[in-house]
Amino acid sequence: MQCESRLTLDASAAEYVVDVANVVREPGLGGDRPADLARLEGLLDALAAFTRDPTVQVYAITDRSLLADGRLTAGERERLDRWYRDGLLEVLPRADDRILELADALELRVVSADNFLDFHRAYPWIPGTRHRFLRPFLEPDGRIGVRPRIMPVPPEWQVSRKEEEGILLEAGVLRRWAPSAHRAVLSRDWRCPEADCPLFGAGERPGTALPRRHKDRVVCPTHGLQLTDTGPLPRRAQVKVVMDGTVRGRFMVTAGRPLAVGRAPADGGVALGAWVNSASVDSVSRTHVVLSYDGKGLTVVDERSANGTRIRHSRPTGEELLPLHHGTVWRLRTGDSVMLHDRLELLPSGRQFVFEEDTTDGTVGPQAGAVAAPTMLSVPLDIRPEDLPDGGRDEPGYEQA
Numbered sequence: 001m002q003c004e005s006r007l008t009l010d011a012s013a014a015e016y017v018v019d020v021a022n023v024v025r026e027p028g029l030g031g032d033r034p035a036d037l038a039r040l041e042g043l044l045d046a047l048a049a050f051t052r053d054p055t056v057q058v059y060a061i062t063d064r065s066l067l068a069d070g071r072l073t074a075g076e077r078e079r080l081d082r083w084y085r086d087g088l089l090e091v092l093p094r095a096d097d098r099i100l101e102l103a104d105a106l107e108l109r110v111v112s113a114d115n116f117l118d119f120h121r122a123y124p125w126i127p128g129t130r131h132r133f134l135r136p137f138l139e140p141d142g143r144i145g146v147r148p149r150i151m152p153v154p155p156e157w158q159v160s161r162k163e164e165e166g167i168l169l170e171a172g173v174l175r176r177w178a179p180s181a182h183r184a185v186l187s188r189d190w191r192c193p194e195a196d197c198p199l200f201g202a203g204e205r206p207g208t209a210l211p212r213r214h215k216d217r218v219v220c221p222t223h224g225l226q227l228t229d230t231g232p233l234p235r236r237a238q239v240k241v242v243m244d245g246t247v248r249g250r251f252m253v254t255a256g257r258p259l260a261v262g263r264a265p266a267d268g269g270v271a272l273g274a275w276v277n278s279a280s281v282d283s284v285s286r287t288h289v290v291l292s293y294d295g296k297g298l299t300v301v302d303e304r305s306a307n308g309t310r311i312r313h314s315r316p317t318g319e320e321l322l323p324l325h326h327g328t329v330w331r332l333r334t335g336d337s338v339m340l341h342d343r344l345e346l347l348p349s350g351r352q353f354v355f356e357e358d359t360t361d362g363t364v365g366p367q368a369g370a371v372a373a374p375t376m377l378s379v380p381l382d383i384r385p386e387d388l389p390d391g392g393r394d395e396p397g398y399e400q401a
């Protein structure tokens, strides 16, 4: 599969974030050249295999120097430049803090061998997490693989996280943002003063990238210029079509626009035959379910399907399958999926639930894949790692298999 189909700067669609320059310039990932774009292709293939999702969506960023790196071929540099102009690659002066800003705001998982020790104080969810980072490595057969990694917990961090947060907040190192801040930024249509800006310019844009925040301003990651708010943007949630455990396709549900899904729904609906073969949708009704999104969470209703719908409902104690009675509106929670039949399910992409209110205890619900409850913290963007106290050094290099 082509690299391009796996690259997106759409905040509603991306699931992983990758620093392209780090991968391309890592000799530990195979090949003889000091910089090689094939390493990125190998990494995307590895992510597709790891996630069982051939269409895995990756938010790729790079610092500007890669586009002029003379160790790449002219063809490779042209390709990177085309990705940048097509809005598939975010280019910015420096990428290392941006990768964590994206991970923090969009709940993206990070593919990196870096320990990010400089950033542990800014992002207290990093130390010890075992769900948010993947490490690329070289398989014995020369292919690239990825595996989950547990982030190190430096000894000085073996104190209560709450206590640390309190001290840092008091010292003004951290600025606490309301959980709704990211959602608010992503709900507006931003415009960059640079008319040909691939992210926020005047032309067609593939999706909604995440602006940067600099103090109270919203700025373009590429140009560093203040963005203008040109109006509201409808929120969208992503849903995956999963057949026998493998993702076959994905579609978006726009807030306020209910979407029919089935074998052959009326105009504007999602016809599942586009991704799975006809035998797999034989038992699916023309309009099997209708999905709706209210900007916070997805609901599903089965009005009149012939063979019924079930909800696979994840609970701390395990999974249960619940019939969805005709006309009942089910609010999908993290981990829930909609079973159209035994082998075919609709799986909401987890991230849009980050801000979903947990109705059981009135607090914000757990993040998909995160160990602890979310700590929505960020740093003012003018703070550089060297400004943070105790900047630990990252371990260089990649682990061999």
Ligand SMILES: [Zn+2]
Binding pocket: 192, 193, 194, 197, 198, 199, 200, 201, 220, 221, 222, 223, 224
């Ligand atoms: Zn711009």
